[in-house]
Amino acid sequence: MIVCHCARIKSSDIQAAVAWMRAADPTALITPGKVYRALGKRPDCGGCVALFVDVLRADQNTGVPPVLRGLRKPADRRRTR
Template sequence: MMVCHCHSLTDRDIRSAVDWMRAADPETIITPGKVYRALGKKAECGGCLPLFMDTMRDCDSFEVPDILRGLRRATTKETSDERRRKGHRVP
């Protein structure tokens, strides 16, 4: 199935890249940017990213490595807002 029309990437291309990256480094975190780079491409319009992400998640080898699970700490008020003013986001 065609996932990215800008670069003619199929679900098979994405799955192959994810499997290759996992085989090369079992402890890596796989992101869409890394998959694009592994395929020698760059995201252009971004319209494919929801389907791209779903395709990545469906891969058997996509899961987060055991050693990296549970690293997220509970956020506190001090770190959750990163000491920014309340109106730091662009509307």
């Protein structure tokens, strides 16, 4: 399926790039911009962003790596007056 008509990127290209990026760096946070760069392409009109993100979200390799989960401290909900 063609995802980005401007850069001629198919969903299989995105999945291959994500797999390559994850294999190269298991802790990498994968973003659409990084996928474009990995494919050596640039977005033009931006009309594909929603579909591009949907394809990324559907890929199991784009989740936050386990070593990076839970790094944020929980917000302190108590207020001091």
